[in-house]
Amino acid sequence: MPIKKKQSNEGDNSIRLQIIPQPSEASTKLNGSGGSFFEPRAEGSNRSNPTSTEPRAADSQYRNFWDKAPEKKLTLFALRLAVLEKAASGLGALGFIWATVVLLGGFATSMVNKDFWFVTVILFTEGARIFSRSHELELQHQTTWTIADAGKHSLRAIASSSRFFMRVIKAIFQQLSAIKSENQLQKHITDDIQMIAHTPVLPHTGQQTWISSDVTLMLYTNWVVLSKNISRVLYWLQLLSAVACMTLSLMRLVQQNYGEDQPGTENRKPALNLFYGLALAEALMFLLEKAYWEWTISICKLLEQVKQECEFGTADIGIVPIKRFLYDAYSSCINGSVFDGLKMDLVSFAGELLDSDFHDEQLIGLQILQKFAKSDRFSSDTLRKIGTSTSMMERLIDMLSWKNPAKEKIRRLAAEIVSKLAGKKQNALRVAGIPASMECVSSLLYTGRKLDNKPYEIWGRDIVADQTNYEFSAFNLLGLLILKKLANDHENCWRIGNTRGLLAKIIDFTSTGEQLLRNDHATESQIKAVKRSLQVAKKLVSTTGETGKMLRREISNIVFTVSNIRDILEYGENHMLLQMQGIEMLTSLAMDQDAREKIGSTGGIIRLLLSIFFKPRLTQKENKLCVEAGETLALLTLESMQNSKHILNEKGVVDQLVDLLTDPVLQINSSRILRNLCAYSGSENFFCLRGVTVAAPTVLHSIMVEDGKLLQESIGLTMQIFRFMTPEEQDKELKRACISATNFAKKLLEILEKYNAPCVKVPRIRRFVIELVIWLMKSHEKYRQLFRKFEMDRAIKSVAETTSELECFPVFSGSIGLNRHDISLSSLADVALELLMNMKSKI
Known part of the structure; x- marks a missing residue:
C-alpha cells in the first residue's frame, strides 16, 4: 500500500494513502503475510472474516417475498368468503326487515294462514342460521387453541355458543360467589375441568382470569359441550336452515296461491314474491359460500398447499397455525372491511400471538417465526420484519429470561429466533440496544456452579438448577451463539464487556481439562460449548480501539483465562480447532503489556507454544496452527525481557529457530522471534544468543532476493545478528553469502x-x-x-x-x-x- 506525495496549490506537501486490495486470509496466512497484528488493519475489522449468516442468494431470489407469500392465498380466500357472507347477510337483513315491517306489519290480517306460517317459519329458521353463523367462527378458533401435535388432546370445554350463554354463566358465577369463597370456587371448577377432559391441565402460566372455553355450562356432559362438537352442530344447523328457507321460498314462488285480492291488498302478492325471492337469494348465496368453502378446503386442499409452501410439514408445527390464521383473516374481513384481511401476514400474526398471556398461543407464534427464520426462502424478509418491530423484539428478548421449566420450549424457540436475528448486522445492533438484552442473553448461560451452596437463581425467578431434565446444554449453546454473532460489531463488544458477570461466564465455558479433551465419549455439545466460548472470547479480545483495550484488560484479569487455554494446548491434540482458537486468543491478549507478562508467567504456556511451533507438520491445519503459535511467541517476546528469558531457558530453542529460517511457512515468525530475543533479552543472555550468528548467510541472502514481509524481518534480524559479531566476522559472513x-x-x-x-x-x-x-x-x-x-x-x-x-x-x-x-x-x-x-x- 504505497503512499503518494501530493503537491497542494499552496506548495506544502501532504501524504495520501493509496489503498491496494489485500489478498484473502486463506492465501496469505500460511506465509505470514495476512491477518497479523504487526500491520494496521481497517478499524473494526476482525482478523478472521466471519461468514455471513445472511442468505444472499435467497435475498436476490425472494426479495419480493411479501408479493409471493403463501398466506396470501388464504387472505384472498377469506376476502371472497367475506364478500359472499356479507352479501347473504345483507339480503337476509333486507328480507327480515321487509317481512316484519311490510308483510307482518301491513298484511298480517289479510295474509292467508299458509303464507303467515311460511313467513314465520322462514324468519325463525333464518334467525337461527344467522345466530349460529355469527358464533361458529369463535368456536372454530377455540379448537385451535391447543396444539394437537404437542402430544395433548383438547383440554378446554366450551361454556356457550353465544354471548347470551356467557352472560348466563357470569350470572351463575356471581350467585355462587355469594355462597362460596373464591378459592373454593376455583378449586371446584378446576376439578370439573379435569374430570371432563380426563387429561392433565396445561401448565400454569400465571394467568389470573378465566378463558371462556375453560368453563363448563353443565357437569358430566363430556364431549357434548366441546367446542369442536358444538361447531359441527352449528354448521349442520346452518345448512339445514338454508335448505329449509330455499325449499319453502321456492314452493311459494312456484305455487303463487296467495289468496284472493281484497280492497287494499293489491300489493300483497308482489310483497310476498319479493320476500320469498329475497329469502331464496339469501339461501342460495349462503349455500354457494359453503360450496366454495368445501371445494377449496376439502377438494383443493388449500390449507395443505399453504402448509407445504410455508414449510410447516414437520410434526412440530403442522396445520394448526394455518387454520388459526385463516380464521383470524376471515374474522377481520367479516367484522370490518372486506379488505382488512388482505393486510395480514403470518409474521405479524405470529407477533400478535407472542403478546398473548396463554402458553399455547405463544408457542404457535414462536413456531411460525422459528420456521420462517430458519427457511432459506423466507428468512431474510422474516428477520427484517421482526427487526423493524420493536415490540416483537422486546418480547423475544424477554422470553430468553423465562426460567420456568414449563416454558422451556418457549424459551428455546425464542433463543433460536434471536440467534438468527443477531446474524444480521442491523438487527444485531437493535438486539443489543434493547434495555437489559445482554442480561437476558446472559441468563441463558449456566455452567452448573452453585453460589453460597444455593441453587443457581437469577432475579428471584423460578429456580431451574435442580431440574435434571432441563436442557441447559442447548441454552448454553444458543446463548454463546447469540453472543458470538453480536460480537461481530464493535459497539456490541463494549456492551458485552460491561454486562455484569458475563465475561466470567464466557471464560468459565472454556474450562476443559484432560478428562474432557481426551475422553472419546465426550458429548458433542460439551466440545461445541468450549468452541463457541473461545470464539466469543477471541472476538472480544481482538476488538480494536479503546474497547479492545478495556476487554483485553478485563479478560486477562480473570484468573482462569490463561490457565484454561493452557489446558486446551496441553490436552487438545485431538481438537486442533480448539487449540487454534486458544492460540489466537492468546495472540490478541498479548497486545496488552500487562496481559503479555501474565501469559508468560503462567507455567507451561511458553513451553506448549514452542512445542506447537516446532511440531512436525503434515496437513494444512497443522501449518496454520504453527504459524499462529509463532505469531503469539513473537508478540509475547516483544519488549518483554521476562518472556524472552523464559524462551531462552528451553533447551536448543535458538538452534531450532535458526533452522526454521529456511522454512517457507515459518521463516517470517522465526525471524521475528529471534529478533525480539536478541533485542529484549538483556546483556546477561549474550552467550545464549551467540548461536544466532550462524543464520547470517541465510538472512543476508534473503535481503538480496526477497521482498515484502520476509525482506523486512530479514533486515531487522540482520541488524541484531551483527551486534554479536565483530566487523571482521561481518565481512566474513557477507563473503560466505557471496555478497x-x-x-x-x-x-x-x-x-x-x-x-x-x-x-x-x-x-x-x-x-x-x-x-x-x-x-x-x-x-x-x-x-x-x-x-x-x-x-x-x-x-x-x-x-x-x-x-x-x-x-x-x-x-x-x-x-x-x-x-x-x-x-x-x-x-x-x-x-x-x-x-x-x-x-x-x-x-
Whole structure:
C-alpha cells in the first residue's frame, strides 16, 4: 500500500494513502503475510472474516417475498368468503326487515294462514342460521387453541355458543360467589375441568382470569359441550336452515296461491314474491359460500398447499397455525372491511400471538417465526420484519429470561429466533440496544456452579438448577451463539464487556481439562460449548480501539483465562480447532503489556507454544496452527525481557529457530522471534544468543532476493545478528553469502528508494534499513564512504520528509498503534545524516 506525495496549490506537501486490495486470509496466512497484528488493519475489522449468516442468494431470489407469500392465498380466500357472507347477510337483513315491517306489519290480517306460517317459519329458521353463523367462527378458533401435535388432546370445554350463554354463566358465577369463597370456587371448577377432559391441565402460566372455553355450562356432559362438537352442530344447523328457507321460498314462488285480492291488498302478492325471492337469494348465496368453502378446503386442499409452501410439514408445527390464521383473516374481513384481511401476514400474526398471556398461543407464534427464520426462502424478509418491530423484539428478548421449566420450549424457540436475528448486522445492533438484552442473553448461560451452596437463581425467578431434565446444554449453546454473532460489531463488544458477570461466564465455558479433551465419549455439545466460548472470547479480545483495550484488560484479569487455554494446548491434540482458537486468543491478549507478562508467567504456556511451533507438520491445519503459535511467541517476546528469558531457558530453542529460517511457512515468525530475543533479552543472555550468528548467510541472502514481509524481518534480524559479531566476522559472513560490501550497500539504498513512502504491509522496513545503515557506518568506515558515493543522504532525507505515525509502532490494534518506539524514525534519520557528514553522534 504505497503512499503518494501530493503537491497542494499552496506548495506544502501532504501524504495520501493509496489503498491496494489485500489478498484473502486463506492465501496469505500460511506465509505470514495476512491477518497479523504487526500491520494496521481497517478499524473494526476482525482478523478472521466471519461468514455471513445472511442468505444472499435467497435475498436476490425472494426479495419480493411479501408479493409471493403463501398466506396470501388464504387472505384472498377469506376476502371472497367475506364478500359472499356479507352479501347473504345483507339480503337476509333486507328480507327480515321487509317481512316484519311490510308483510307482518301491513298484511298480517289479510295474509292467508299458509303464507303467515311460511313467513314465520322462514324468519325463525333464518334467525337461527344467522345466530349460529355469527358464533361458529369463535368456536372454530377455540379448537385451535391447543396444539394437537404437542402430544395433548383438547383440554378446554366450551361454556356457550353465544354471548347470551356467557352472560348466563357470569350470572351463575356471581350467585355462587355469594355462597362460596373464591378459592373454593376455583378449586371446584378446576376439578370439573379435569374430570371432563380426563387429561392433565396445561401448565400454569400465571394467568389470573378465566378463558371462556375453560368453563363448563353443565357437569358430566363430556364431549357434548366441546367446542369442536358444538361447531359441527352449528354448521349442520346452518345448512339445514338454508335448505329449509330455499325449499319453502321456492314452493311459494312456484305455487303463487296467495289468496284472493281484497280492497287494499293489491300489493300483497308482489310483497310476498319479493320476500320469498329475497329469502331464496339469501339461501342460495349462503349455500354457494359453503360450496366454495368445501371445494377449496376439502377438494383443493388449500390449507395443505399453504402448509407445504410455508414449510410447516414437520410434526412440530403442522396445520394448526394455518387454520388459526385463516380464521383470524376471515374474522377481520367479516367484522370490518372486506379488505382488512388482505393486510395480514403470518409474521405479524405470529407477533400478535407472542403478546398473548396463554402458553399455547405463544408457542404457535414462536413456531411460525422459528420456521420462517430458519427457511432459506423466507428468512431474510422474516428477520427484517421482526427487526423493524420493536415490540416483537422486546418480547423475544424477554422470553430468553423465562426460567420456568414449563416454558422451556418457549424459551428455546425464542433463543433460536434471536440467534438468527443477531446474524444480521442491523438487527444485531437493535438486539443489543434493547434495555437489559445482554442480561437476558446472559441468563441463558449456566455452567452448573452453585453460589453460597444455593441453587443457581437469577432475579428471584423460578429456580431451574435442580431440574435434571432441563436442557441447559442447548441454552448454553444458543446463548454463546447469540453472543458470538453480536460480537461481530464493535459497539456490541463494549456492551458485552460491561454486562455484569458475563465475561466470567464466557471464560468459565472454556474450562476443559484432560478428562474432557481426551475422553472419546465426550458429548458433542460439551466440545461445541468450549468452541463457541473461545470464539466469543477471541472476538472480544481482538476488538480494536479503546474497547479492545478495556476487554483485553478485563479478560486477562480473570484468573482462569490463561490457565484454561493452557489446558486446551496441553490436552487438545485431538481438537486442533480448539487449540487454534486458544492460540489466537492468546495472540490478541498479548497486545496488552500487562496481559503479555501474565501469559508468560503462567507455567507451561511458553513451553506448549514452542512445542506447537516446532511440531512436525503434515496437513494444512497443522501449518496454520504453527504459524499462529509463532505469531503469539513473537508478540509475547516483544519488549518483554521476562518472556524472552523464559524462551531462552528451553533447551536448543535458538538452534531450532535458526533452522526454521529456511522454512517457507515459518521463516517470517522465526525471524521475528529471534529478533525480539536478541533485542529484549538483556546483556546477561549474550552467550545464549551467540548461536544466532550462524543464520547470517541465510538472512543476508534473503535481503538480496526477497521482498515484502520476509525482506523486512530479514533486515531487522540482520541488524541484531551483527551486534554479536565483530566487523571482521561481518565481512566474513557477507563473503560466505557471496555478497560484496558494494552490492550490499547498493541494495539497502534500493530498498529505501523503492519504499519511498510508508507502506502498510511493511511499516517497519524503512526503520530497520536506517538502523542497519547506522550500525554499518559505525562499524566500518568503508560503508560510510560507499553510502556517500551512492548518495544515501538523499534517500534518508526523503524518509525524514515522509515519516508518519504508521512507522512509530511495532504492533497495531486495528488502525491504532500500540507500544510506541522509544526513538522516532525522524531521529534515526538525523543520526544517519550526521554520520554521513562525519559528525559524531550517539543514539
